[in-house]
Amino acid sequence: MKLPLKRTCAVLVLLCLLASLAFATAYDGRPKLIVIIVIDQFRGDYPERYRDRFVENGFRLFLDGGAAFVNCNFDYANTHTAPGHATLFTGAYTDGHGIGSNQWWDPDPKRPRVVTSVSDASTKLVGAAGEGASPRNLRADTLGDELKLATGGRSRVFSISLKDRSAVLPGGFAADGAYWIDHQTGAWITSSYYMNELPGWVQKLNQEKPAEKYWDIPWKDASGKVLRTTAHPPGKGWYDIVGATPFANDYQLDFARELIAQEKLGTGPNTDLLAISLSPNDILGHQVGPDAPEMQAMALALDRQLADFTGFLGRQLGLASVWIVLSADHGMAPLPAYASKLRLPAANFDAQAFRTRINKELSAHLGLGDYVKHIEWPVAYLSEPAFARTNLKEADAERAVADALIKDPHVHGAYTRSQLEAGELPPTATGRKYAHSYSPYGGWYVIAVPALFDVGYPTGGDHGTPYSYDTHVPLYFYGLAFHPGIYRTHCEPVDMVATLASLLGIKAPSAATGRVLTEALAAAKEAAP
Numbered sequence: 001m002k003l004p005l006k007r008t009c010a011v012l013v014l015l016c017l018l019a020s021l022a023f024a025t026a027y028d029g030r031p032k033l034i035v036i037i038v039i040d041q042f043r044g045d046y047p048e049r050y051r052d053r054f055v056e057n058g059f060r061l062f063l064d065g066g067a068a069f070v071n072c073n074f075d076y077a078n079t080h081t082a083p084g085h086a087t088l089f090t091g092a093y094t095d096g097h098g099i100g101s102n103q104w105w106d107p108d109p110k111r112p113r114v115v116t117s118v119s120d121a122s123t124k125l126v127g128a129a130g131e132g133a134s135p136r137n138l139r140a141d142t143l144g145d146e147l148k149l150a151t152g153g154r155s156r157v158f159s160i161s162l163k164d165r166s167a168v169l170p171g172g173f174a175a176d177g178a179y180w181i182d183h184q185t186g187a188w189i190t191s192s193y194y195m196n197e198l199p200g201w202v203q204k205l206n207q208e209k210p211a212e213k214y215w216d217i218p219w220k221d222a223s224g225k226v227l228r229t230t231a232h233p234p235g236k237g238w239y240d241i242v243g244a245t246p247f248a249n250d251y252q253l254d255f256a257r258e259l260i261a262q263e264k265l266g267t268g269p270n271t272d273l274l275a276i277s278l279s280p281n282d283i284l285g286h287q288v289g290p291d292a293p294e295m296q297a298m299a300l301a302l303d304r305q306l307a308d309f310t311g312f313l314g315r316q317l318g319l320a321s322v323w324i325v326l327s328a329d330h331g332m333a334p335l336p337a338y339a340s341k342l343r344l345p346a347a348n349f350d351a352q353a354f355r356t357r358i359n360k361e362l363s364a365h366l367g368l369g370d371y372v373k374h375i376e377w378p379v380a381y382l383s384e385p386a387f388a389r390t391n392l393k394e395a396d397a398e399r400a401v402a403d404a405l406i407k408d409p410h411v412h413g414a415y416t417r418s419q420l421e422a423g424e425l426p427p428t429a430t431g432r433k434y435a436h437s438y439s440p441y442g443g444w445y446v447i448a449v450p451a452l453f454d455v456g457y458p459t460g461g462d463h464g465t466p467y468s469y470d471t472h473v474p475l476y477f478y479g480l481a482f483h484p485g486i487y488r489t490h491c492e493p494v495d496m497v498a499t500l501a502s503l504l505g506i507k508a509p510s511a512a513t514g515r516v517l518t519e520a521l522a523a524a525k526e527a528a529p
């Protein structure tokens with residue numbers, strides 16, 4: 001059956017329009033907005049586990065209508081929040097971007113102390129009291145930075161999270177703003193690195209105290225069963241109590257909606273970028289592990305919340321003008337109490353006790369000293385002054401600590417900073433993961449290789465290993481540029497920005513190592529020779 005000429009022309013115009021939306025670039029503002037959603041501690045198997053209970057346009061937006069890479073794994077060992085966010089947005093691993101952990105020992109002789117991945121004493125918080133934060137520790141730029149460079153600063157870049165590191169590192173150096181919360185009150189704050197005072201709309205929002213409505217209410221699952229409440233105990237802040245419930249995802253996504261509207265994202269001449277890191281899954285996961293009923297309820301609640309948010313994007317900008325990417329910064333080990341019931345070799349242990357044991361052992365051979373200053377499991381940070389009194393050089397001091405570490409049954413190996421820097425690692429898949437985990441920060445240190453399924457805390461769960469339960473994450477794309485389907489080809493989180501940068505026609509971030517995921521790109525018409 002032939003279509004009338006007018007209808008045929010209309011269809012051709014529509015197809016041309018869709019093609020232009022799919023294959024235009026950041027320079028002409030197509031897409032109008034990229035939203036990258038990172039779910040903190042969201043394993044790659046979760047969507048398959050709960051798929052039959054998902055609603056339309058939540059996770060199914062990606063699984064049914066997007067390009068879903070289900071075999072995506074980080075190729076490094078230090079699977080923590082700060083390195084994960086830095087990796088996703090720089091397209092490099094720690095040996096490229098420098099961020100090795102959430103925090104580390106700073107051996108500065110003038111002020112030795114534990115610092116965070118985003119500590120910056122030259123800044124102050126805006127909206128609260130205290131030292132501020134910045135991306136100064138990054139040794140590579142981000143996708144947002146490249147957007148800014150390519151468009152002469154006209155692209156707008158924002159990032160938000162409950163955690164400072166999860167807002168600061170995705171935004172990169174040139175972000176227009178990064179927002180996180182005051183852990184005690186839930187109020188939105190930032191750093192003087194970005195601005196000297198909060199924008200009027202954020203001040204107004206904080207004055208209305210929207211965080212307080214989440215106190216003292218029950219969290220129920222889909223059947224109406226009360227899983228926990230947000231009763232306000234003395235000494236506990238909003239982050240600790242409300243942050244471990246789906247209410248905190250509502251709070252973050254409401255702020256994202258307000259930011260898009262107030263900052264007019266997606267309405268300028270060039271492509272804008274918004275990074276949203278959703279923290280509650282991680283806060284809860286450390287407490288109950290990945291197999292608890294609460295984690296299922298959290299995933300199902302988030303599914304509905306994502307459906308509402310993508311609906312907002314459709315009404316605000318039109319989904320034809322938006323690309324949405326979803327991934328995670330790391331996975332999660334099974335809770336040892338759960339895994340051991342299945343006869344898996346799992347155990348909780350106190351990694352902090354290693355410091356006392358190692359210092360005692362080394363003191364017996366080298367003289368009394370505080371040789372290990374800090375443990376950020378599975379990394380042990382050494383005291384250079386303590387070893388200086390023994391005349392041991394760095395490589396020998398680190399080897400002595402490594403030898404002490406591997407005597408414990410919870411440790412299956414150890415690599416020193418000197419080994420990592422020199423590339424003296426076995427030519428294996430695991431050796432490559434530890435090579436990618438090298439960081440120049442923290443002075444002298446040793447990275448332990450944890451035993452399978454073991455968790456370095458007396459209770460609860462954790463991540464931070466090279467094993468698949470920590471490295472496996474989703475990587476999903478939605479938008480006209482992506483061919484829908486489930487892709488089981490190998491990919492890595494570093495491929496995200498390589499793919500987006502190529503589609504946008506801009507340079508990939510400075511240290512990016514990922515590949516362009518061409519198998520999931522809608523076929524573009526080749527130009528005639």
